Amino acid sequence: MLIRTFTDQDWSQVWPIIEDVVRAQETFAYDPQMTADEAYAVWVVAPPGRTVVATDGDRVLGSAKMGPNRPGPGAHVSTASFLVAADARGRGVGTALCRDALTWARLAGYAGMQFNAVVETNRTAVELYLREGFDVVGTVPGAFRHRTLGRVGLHVMYREF
């Protein structure tokens, strides 16, 4: 598995991963009806942010985007989002993307990384982030309307570097 900077040639493989995840309404607070153009505008970020793909040969297994969590007086804290293709899960792709983002953010001089909206029932993600040194700072009750579970909480998670 290789993690490298996203290029536009990757989009034809990244968009179906995003589409699958947002339509499912189980892990991402994105508009489930979002179009490919809207997704591109959200996911492919310019410097100081960065978008990457995890690949196995020509195949894109997952993608991540990262950058400052807030402008101005909040720009010393980074954030990141991760997506893994449904049939590539359980192989450590998410962990590799998370570690890559943490390394990038540390080298870029950020003071820490914050996740703003981790769905509390997304155990794979929550456990991964806890393993990678994040704490649950707080949980906004019922802030995510899960397609099958109804209203569940959104964790704010943070790791200082």
Added chain:
Amino acid sequence: MLIRTFTDQDWSQVWPIIEDVVRAQETFAYDPQMTADEAYAVWVVAPPGRTVVATDGDRVLGSAKMGPNRPGPGAHVSTASFLVAADARGRGVGTALCRDALTWARLAGYAGMQFNAVVETNRTAVELYLREGFDVVGTVPGAFRHRTLGRVGLHVMYREF
């Protein structure tokens, strides 16, 4: 004091309030160098959101914007931001704007209201929100670089309706 929907004629009075607050770097995680056009794009929101002004005769004392906090599965929770002109503080303008936003959000069918980044040293705001029924869900340590105090925490605050 009257609270009413923002119109473009108000901008010449709203922009100096925003400019003053973002340049101070004490309460808002906005780019302190933001231009009037950038501020307009952030502050003046289209439906389903809403921007209002608090006025005293022809004078704008403060402004608020509100709307869904997140897209899709997060869109049942509202958010809002409030600004009060420096020389109009201590007169209840912030409280009136907050109550107006809560009333609007309840009538619009939201399930609650979330603030994502309340600077913990902004006691006026924190105490106002606590009085209006919000809880501190959690505090991201050091997430705001205050111009004079250095790194201080950002509260996530929530009120269910």
